[in-house]
Amino acid sequence: MQFFLFHLMPYADLDLSAPDKYDSAWVTLPNTYYDPKKGHQLYNRYLDELEMGDTLGFDGICVNEHHSNAYGMMPQPGVLAGSLARRTKNVKIALLGRALPLLNNPITVAEEFAILDNITGGRFIAGFVRGIGAEYFSWNVNPAFSHERFHEAHDLIVQAWTRPGPFAFEGKHYNFNYVNLWPRPYQTPHPPIWIPSQGSTETIEWASHPDRRYTYLQTFSPVTALAKYMAQYRDSAEKQGWQASPENLGWAVPCYVAETDEIAMREARPHAEAFYQKFLRMPTEMLLPPGYLSLKSMQGVMRAKAQMQSGDKSLEAVMKSGMFLCGSAKTVREQIVRYQQEIGFGKILTMLQFATLPHDLAVKNMEIFARDVMGEIRKMDVSPALAAAK
Template sequence: MEFGINFFPTVGPDDKPADQYFDEALRLAELAEELGYDHVKTVEHYFFEYGGYSPDPVTFLAAVAARTSRVKLVTGAVIPAFTHPVKLAGKLAMLDNISHGRLQVGFGRAFLPDEFDAFQLPMDESRPRFLDGLRACQKLWAEENVVWDSEFHSFGPVTLLPRPYQRPHPRILVAAAITPSSCEQAGRDGHGLLLVPSISKREKVQEMLTLYRKAYAEAGHPAGGDEVHLSYGCYLSEDPAEARTKGREYARRTNAVMVDAVAAWGTRRSEGYAGYESIVDKINKADFDKSLTENKTLVGSPEEVTERLRTIREWFGDVTISLQLISGNPTYEESARSARLFAEQVMPNFR
């Protein structure tokens, strides 16, 4: 198994100034390299305390690249619908070169109505725009004199500069939420997969992984390339009671800012997001103790978290785990402590 840190900010100016957030996040990224973590990842979101301090993953990961030499840099994920593919492919190719090939590119569809409204895009177009942008970036990276003519973009012939450091292009990962067909498509295309197990039942996650791995194998892609990243909230303490108390508090804060970000789903409907009209109700009904029992969050002492991970590995296989150590806005010291305890007392059990 591999392990990394996923920077999903849930803060705003009233909680923490942006410069302080980035100073602390970059210190944690350096600590991740020091402690032997495999990757650093961050999201793309706008406007809300739910992710809004990370509107451009490439900028943050370029700063991480300058402070590290080994750890992989993962976008989790960039949103191709919000950026022209020539611009997006170019930015990512720069980062791949700056980091000497440490980049993995996660692509996602986005799901917040306010973000689509700001970019003046209909949500019903999110899936075709996602596929169009991903495939255009892939072609721009891998080929020269590219001509692209689709429903959404038309350009060329152009040859992207700089060329990616990795040939033909960086590893591509696809973010999926609750739609099995998205996992199947990622497998057919030979991409990796980004999932958040906390939003689905264990059996649903297993179903999606089975579909993904089967499609990957049947398409004839190289063995071992069916890479799966799972993101989990994480809070560790030597004192199990303290871990549960603080973990519950930070989970509550994360849910509160998420409710604000998804509020527009109370009146919005989209064919591409079946069931999302109930998302606010689901978040409001979130039960931390149930999540803990169902191993949907990695909270507890190092020994308890080790046992949770053993169960997760039995369920899902040797996946890559991304720890959300900063969600809910714990102090830097708490996040650093969780990172150290996990690296020193949990990770060695799975290497």
């Protein structure tokens, strides 16, 4: 199993009453709640935490893209990845990912990612997403074109990385007379591509196509949904003539580890509940606007996200569903191993800082997780159950 340290860079100093006044910490939350002086401290603190992932022995560190919110302050994640590229030496840097349908010029991402790949000497992982529904409000993009803009932007970027230039690209949304990428990517034929998703059927089928075989990541979902969508990826791959392996599947989940189960729950509770009740909450029409998903995918995602949207979001509830791992190192270690053996994922992206969790507790969490969870699992002969891998 590979271990990645995932960070959202939330605005940890948020007035927690604000999301209640505006229905969400996204899109409509006034930016007057943001204090640049506190932001200066937070950005540098968060970069320090991600850089610790290198010294603690994680396989990789992860940043991502979100806009107009307190949930994750990385509207331009390449800026953060560029800083990390020079300050780390061993970990892979995964940018998970750029929201391709929002772009007017996907070549900018091809260039940005190629530069990062060159600076790191091939330690870069490219993540492509459609962006959640809220991003389409922030960027004033029609969600009904989400899939076709995503696919066309993806094709343009991959061709820019792999085809000798200059060449012309003609599409419905993007047209270029001269595609001629400088610099070219360091990795051949291009950086690995990962696809985070909420569980769109079309995205799973597309990512699992034999021409792509992209790593599929399930984000912030109950374990029942995780198992469902990972099985769907394996089934889709099999129908298309190839056998998916655990390396093709990853799980992103918040986690808190302490000396005992009781201490872990006490220390994590206010911050985990702030994450699910304040930072992540948004109206359904903002998360899944009309046209963003097909009817089939909409029904599936709505069922999977029901608890996140309207159900019980106490610490006990999100722990029970598997949306939050919390406890002693032994407890969390056993949970991860059991889920991996049952479900068959090969990558786990742990979010060890979340919402308002302060730096001292984040560092404690990272150190215990690295030593007593990740370190101990790496000593074990852990492999997914054959039934899950088929």
